[in-house]
Amino acid sequence: MDTGLALLLAAAYLFPLYWMYVTALKEPREIFLNPPSFWPHRLHAEFVQVFVEHGMAHYLWNSCLIAAGATLLTVLLGTGGAFVLSRRNDRMALGALFLVLLLQALPPSLLVTPIFVAFNQLGLLATPRLAVVLAQTGRMLPLFIVLTRPSFAQVPRELEDAARMDGASRSKVFLLIAVPLARNGILVSTILVFLQSLGEYVYSRSLISSDQLQTATVGLRGFLGTNTTDWSGIMTYAAIYVTPILVLFALLQTRIVGGLTAGALK
Amino acid sequence: MYRSTTASLAAGLVALALQSSPVRAEPVTLTFWTIDKPDQAQQSYVLAHEFETKNPDIRIAVKHVDFADISNDAIRAVATGSGPDLVSIDNPEVALFASHGAFVDLTPMIKASKIIDPARFFPGPLASVTWKGGIYALPRGSNTLALYLNDDAFRRAKLDPARPPATWAELRADAAKLTDPAANRYGLAFSAIADEEGTFQFLPWIQSAGGDWNKVNGAAGVSALTFWQGLIDDKLASRDTLVRAQTDSFQTFVAGNAAMAISGPWELSGPIAGARFAWSTALLPVAGPGAPHASALGEHTFGILHTSAHPAAAFRFLEYVYSQEGRDWNEFGMLPSIRNADPKNPAHPKAYATFIEEMRYARVRGPSPAWPSISKAIQSAYQGALTHQATPQQALDAGQSAIDSAREEASP
Amino acid sequence: MSARRRSGQDRPGFLHRSGFETALLAAPVLFLVAVSALPVLYTIAMSVQSVDMFDILSLHRPFVGLRNYIHLFHNPAAGRIALNTLLFTTCSVVAQVTIGFALAVFFQRRFPGAATIRGVFLAAWIMPGLVVGAIWKWMFAGDSGVVNAILAASGLIHAHPFWLSDPHLALPAVIIANIWLGVPFNMILLSVGLAAIPRDLYEAAAMDGAGSIRSFVSITLPMMRATIAAVVSLGIIFTLQQYDLISGLTEGGPANASNVAQYWSWQLSFQTYQIGQGSALAVLMLAVTALVASIYVSSTRREVVA
Numbered sequence: 001m002d003t004g005l006a007l008l009l010a011a012a013y014l015f016p017l018y019w020m021y022v023t024a025l026k027e028p029r030e031i032f033l034n035p036p037s038f039w040p041h042r043l044h045a046e047f048v049q050v051f052v053e054h055g056m057a058h059y060l061w062n063s064c065l066i067a068a069g070a071t072l073l074t075v076l077l078g079t080g081g082a083f084v085l086s087r088r089n090d091r092m093a094l095g096a097l098f099l100v101l102l103l104q105a106l107p108p109s110l111l112v113t114p115i116f117v118a119f120n121q122l123g124l125l126a127t128p129r130l131a132v133v134l135a136q137t138g139r140m141l142p143l144f145i146v147l148t149r150p151s152f153a154q155v156p157r158e159l160e161d162a163a164r165m166d167g168a169s170r171s172k173v174f175l176l177i178a179v180p181l182a183r184n185g186i187l188v189s190t191i192l193v194f195l196q197s198l199g200e201y202v203y204s205r206s207l208i209s210s211d212q213l214q215t216a217t218v219g220l221r222g223f224l225g226t227n228t229t230d231w232s233g234i235m236t237y238a239a240i241y242v243t244p245i246l247v248l249f250a251l252l253q254t255r256i257v258g259g260l261t262a263g264a265l266k
Numbered sequence: 267m268y269r270s271t272t273a274s275l276a277a278g279l280v281a282l283a284l285q286s287s288p289v290r291a292e293p294v295t296l297t298f299w300t301i302d303k304p305d306q307a308q309q310s311y312v313l314a315h316e317f318e319t320k321n322p323d324i325r326i327a328v329k330h331v332d333f334a335d336i337s338n339d340a341i342r343a344v345a346t347g348s349g350p351d352l353v354s355i356d357n358p359e360v361a362l363f364a365s366h367g368a369f370v371d372l373t374p375m376i377k378a379s380k381i382i383d384p385a386r387f388f389p390g391p392l393a394s395v396t397w398k399g400g401i402y403a404l405p406r407g408s409n410t411l412a413l414y415l416n417d418d419a420f421r422r423a424k425l426d427p428a429r430p431p432a433t434w435a436e437l438r439a440d441a442a443k444l445t446d447p448a449a450n451r452y453g454l455a456f457s458a459i460a461d462e463e464g465t466f467q468f469l470p471w472i473q474s475a476g477g478d479w480n481k482v483n484g485a486a487g488v489s490a491l492t493f494w495q496g497l498i499d500d501k502l503a504s505r506d507t508l509v510r511a512q513t514d515s516f517q518t519f520v521a522g523n524a525a526m527a528i529s530g531p532w533e534l535s536g537p538i539a540g541a542r543f544a545w546s547t548a549l550l551p552v553a554g555p556g557a558p559h560a561s562a563l564g565e566h567t568f569g570i571l572h573t574s575a576h577p578a579a580a581f582r583f584l585e586y587v588y589s590q591e592g593r594d595w596n597e598f599g600m601l602p603s604i605r606n607a608d609p610k611n612p613a614h615p616k617a618y619a620t621f622i623e624e625m626r627y628a629r630v631r632g633p634s635p636a637w638p639s640i641s642k643a644i645q646s647a648y649q650g651a652l653t654h655q656a657t658p659q660q661a662l663d664a665g666q667s668a669i670d671s672a673r674e675e676a677s678p
Numbered sequence: 679m680s681a682r683r684r685s686g687q688d689r690p691g692f693l694h695r696s697g698f699e700t701a702l703l704a705a706p707v708l709f710l711v712a713v714s715a716l717p718v719l720y721t722i723a724m725s726v727q728s729v730d731m732f733d734i735l736s737l738h739r740p741f742v743g744l745r746n747y748i749h750l751f752h753n754p755a756a757g758r759i760a761l762n763t764l765l766f767t768t769c770s771v772v773a774q775v776t777i778g779f780a781l782a783v784f785f786q787r788r789f790p791g792a793a794t795i796r797g798v799f800l801a802a803w804i805m806p807g808l809v810v811g812a813i814w815k816w817m818f819a820g821d822s823g824v825v826n827a828i829l830a831a832s833g834l835i836h837a838h839p840f841w842l843s844d845p846h847l848a849l850p851a852v853i854i855a856n857i858w859l860g861v862p863f864n865m866i867l868l869s870v871g872l873a874a875i876p877r878d879l880y881e882a883a884a885m886d887g888a889g890s891i892r893s894f895v896s897i898t899l900p901m902m903r904a905t906i907a908a909v910v911s912l913g914i915i916f917t918l919q920q921y922d923l924i925s926g927l928t929e930g931g932p933a934n935a936s937n938v939a940q941y942w943s944w945q946l947s948f949q950t951y952q953i954g955q956g957s958a959l960a961v962l963m964l965a966v967t968a969l970v971a972s973i974y975v976s977s978t979r980r981e982v983v984a
Contacts, residue, residue, distance in 0.1 A: 002789035009781070010798050016813045016858065017801055019824055023816065028540055032521035035450065035827045077709055080702030088699070089978070096707050098968075098975045101911070103714040105967030106721065107919040109944045110960050113342060114717035117734055120346045138713030141706050146912055147867065149978075150904045154874040170698040185870055192803065192863070199806030201922065206339065209297075211304070211329055217806050221332055231517075231816070238809045245804050249797065338948045345734045362951075366732040450821065460931040506820045508843040508932040523821060639950045646755075649933035653845040664754065 020242070024235035031231050050236045059216040060241070062129065066204065066215060067197035069133035070140060074193050077137070078144040079186060083178055085145065086152035097145075104142040108135075108202040116206055128208040132215075135203045140193045147192065151185020152178060198245065216241050294579045295325040297350035299340060301333045301566060309406060309587075309598040310354065317586045324579050326352075334461070337362070337638075344368045344571045351574035352583060354566040355403060356462065357394035358641070361633035363569060364397035365676075370570040370577050371400040372584070381585040390563040391603035394630045403569035404584045407591065407600030409530040410561045410628040411470060412620050413437075413551065414516075417544040419444055419451070419525035430548035434493050437526075437551040441502040444525035453502040455515040455524035458494065460649050463512050465631065465641040466562045467528060468494070468648055473560035473629055475553040480634075480673070482644060483659070483666035489553065491651050491658035498652055508652055513537065530564060531621050534614050535599030547620040563628035565600060601625055636676035643668035718964065724957035731951045746958040753955075755934045755942070762849055763918075763938040766856070770920075771913040773857045775906070778864025783898075785865075786872050796869070799862045807859070811926015814855040818842050818927070845935035848928050852936045856923055860916070864909055871905030872898070904978065911974035915967055939963055 023031055027044040030037060050056070085097050115135055116125075124131045159181070160173050168176070179186065201217040208214050220237050302308035314326040329350070331339055337359050343349030355363060363369045376382050384392065384401065391405040417427035423443045431437040441453025457467050469479055471493065477486030497503045504524075507515060512529050519527035520540045528550065538545065550561055568587060570580045591607040594600040601621055602608065612618035634640060647665030651658045720737075725746055727739040750756060785796040802810070817824045820840035829835045841851040875898065883893040899906075921940055924930060930937030930945065937945075939959055947956025 002784075002787055003791050003795075006785070006789065006792065006795045009784075010795050013799060013858075013861070014801060016810070016817060017805075019817055020809070020813050028517075028537075030521075032517045032523065032822055035830075036822050036824050038824075077706040080699075081706040084699045084703040085978075092700075093703065094975050094978075096703055097978065098971050099707060099715075100710060101915065101971035101974060102964065102968050103710050103718060105915060105918070105964050105971075106718065106960055107921045107940050107944075109921045110721070110940070110947065110956070111714070111717045113734065113947070114720040115713070116342055117346055117720075118716055120348050125348065134713055138710055141710055143912065145706060146908050146974075150871060150908055151874070153904055170696055174698075174702070184873070188866060188870055192866070195800075195804050198804070199808075201806060201808055205332075205335065206342075209329060210327075217808055220806070220808060234812055238805075238812070241806075242801075242804060242809070246801055249800065249804065341731050341951075342734065345732050347735075366730070368732060452821075460929060460933075504821050505840040505843045509815075509928060518821070521822075639952070642945075642950050646933065649931060653843075653933045653935065655845065655933050 020235050021239055023231060024239045026232060028232050044232065046236055047240055050233055051240055056240060058212060059214060059219040062213055063198055063215040066129055066132050067194050070136040070197040071190060071194040073133060073137040074140045074144045075190050078141050082145045082148035083152045083174055086149045100142045100145055104139060108139060112202050112206045125207060128213055131207045132203045136197050136200050140197060144189050144193050147189040148185055151182040155181040293323050293325055294576050295327055296352060296576055296580055297327045298352040299329050299331045299336060299350045300354040301331060301336055303330050313587055313590060317583055344573050347573050349571045349573045351576055351580045352568055352570055354568055357565060357567050358631035358637045360395050360403045360567055361397050361635045362637060364402035365635035368572060369402040370572050371402060373400045375581045376401055379585060382588050386604040388603060390628045390630055394563060395567050397633060403567035404588060405565060405567050405603035406587055407565050407594040407598060408603045408625065409532060409564040409600055410621060410624045411528055411530055411550055412624050413548045414519060414527040414529060415546050415548060416525045417546055427546055431551050433551050433554050445502050450523055452504050452524045453526060454497060455519045455527040456503060456507060457510055457512045457515045458507045458648055458652055459509060459511055460645045462641055465644045466564055468644060469562050470550055470560040474557050479631060479640060483662040487662045488658045491648055491662060495651055495658060508649060531601060532599040534617060547617040549620060549624055559627035561624045561628045563630050634673060634676060636672040639672035640669050721957045721960050724954055725961045727954060729953040731953055746954040750955050750958050758934055759937050759939060759942050765849060766853055766938050767914055767917045769853045770856045770860060770917045771910060774860035774864045774913055775909055777861050779868050781865045782868035782872055799865060802859060803862045807922025808926055810859055811923045815927050818851050842928050843932050845932055848932060848936035852924060852927050855927060856920055867909050868905060871902050875901045907974055907977040911970050914970045918963060918967060
């Protein structure tokens, strides 16, 4: 009963994704058909062609590299910050939290020009993927900290205090008690940061000038230009881009998201 | 630096003369930003590749930048000294780049050139790259607008596709006969989107009625906008005309959901192939009997940014582009910008004849360094009236005052 | 206030004032200052200067005081866009949190496949804003759009509404797409919060005879306060950043009917190169965010001590 309702909700929610796949499978002419067809009259699968012609392999590789880099840096820098902010409420900590939130107020589309100017002056544009990793980390850190902080807040302090009394150092308490107990929250935030970084577009477009180093989102944008709006191609590209992540996610998600329902803490 | 450029230039000229003699000079690498895409055999990539083969001393690294972003990116790059050597800029924005000294003044190089003869340019394309007497970019080709007709739909509606609508009144009457809600078909597809494409589509209407981009709120502007408003209010064109780019609108014509469409020659190098009906082209209808023909002059131009370390080598690429104008129609979906560059066997010969004739009426947008603001004001005006947030007169009055203040700010 | 702080110090509180923690906190803050604070300061500076896009490298530009702000307020579109921004943000956040919470509670029930099906919802979060914009634009098309086809087939509408080109529908259309985009994020975060509530609290409440509504009000909501505060503030901040979707769907049109501050700021700076006014608008958005951030921070202050 509940399962049926859940499936129904999921199906309704995922309809846009279905529409992406159906559009990808239609002939360009059928796409503009009015009223639209819910199933392609003639299959028009160009997945391999689009993948090869658009050099998607290296685009996807660059996307993964940048997303992994930004995620790694975000987690390394942000986990400790989230922990401290869950434990302290003195003026310095609150000021830090305020600053962290405020600094991500502006969308990348507005921040990118000053970032471009600054990175250009620092010579960072010579390593454009690193430049995007840094800029994207700046964007994801506040998100990660704010998301992860409540998980640390839910770790009972008594455990840490007890370990501390037993002579454990502060860093040990953090790494061996707090982090493992908050791992579900950290993991979920990490995944959200990674997925968001995979979709990063504005910084990659502006900071990376070599096509060989460019990401898949920028490659996708190439379709959306004037004078040739190939919707079938766009949706095929989008489908190729999204499908592996979906499959990977489907395989791992019982472990990732399923961990949530278990409830790490009793 | 200067010496090596001169040396490579000399070497290149020798290579050009002897076709394929070995060259010893250090190769120069030019960077080139373009709106073309690498995968579709588009002009920038094709010509850059050919140029490299003919000039082994010069390499061209071509980068695709989206149409909407290229001016912006080029400005940012030139301001920080990190720009490419060559960049493709839409023709109404050449004045912006030229007036800020961002483009190299090509006039002396053109004078010295054995290949480029400025007298061969059609007046419109030449005016679009000229700023205060200097030539700051070269047209890579040209485009303009024409009316596409679905001949089969015309016949079904008992209309003769050989007698296409010549005036606005005829266009409206034909569109009304061709519109068939039951068959999900509109009479006409065009674009009134709020970006440069929409401005490009709107100006010919104002111009045929006697106005222009710098005088939009007179009777001409009001009659043009009222006519557009009528097409959409009376459902002769889809309301989504306001959010569809030209190709998206044209796709509804290809799919049979619109019986006529206003678009450019770029549709012929791909989209039109999907049409399952007989089609033809005609000149844009004029405001009334005896009214002047008008059409918009479009297409990107190639310029050299002043930060380029290799302007001479970059100019040689521009010479090569110029020398290949004859291929514009058949290979790149554009019209030639120079006289006597007609292809021997043009594809779609009838459409070619229409577009070539229409080119005679194609007018430049601007030139004005404030073009982006002027264009925005025009877009706000027609969108405001088409959504009935203002009458055409009110919307165009507001547009006119925005245009006037933008021009004033640009020329202190 | 001081009493509260003292009660915090009554604990064996090793956590106060340690070098290790200061370092943990300083690392992300310094990084953010380096990457984000400088651009923000640069934007603030530009908002009171006359800026030529061709001269963005130099900071020495004519100072114009509040002229950019005054021009902004005198723009006839300003009122409309301010209202749109308010509507866009409020409707998006309220709906995202409500739907997200409802789904999180629903999936908290242990039925076969609950975890798997819930995971599927995250698919939307994977989609880049660009793609989401393209798909929804497609679905919302007035003539051949699937949304209208479904509504017509179910007999709900007779004439086709033009979602993206009707000035009354464009903003709702953008909001609907944005809600779609934000629901999984809210649901997952709220699920994490729900999962952390000790089960025995509910068991104890059940033994006391509390019904499901009462335990929701007396246990779930209070325990979720920190998470809800985080989700709402982040939701507001994220919604104020939503740019890709608007760019993909309506570009703020028709006639500014769906334009919002963040998109307008971009248009001013990078379409018409009125970068001073674009920056002024960005600064106003910063001020709003500062307000939201301070509300969030003060909510955490209570929660840390509690």
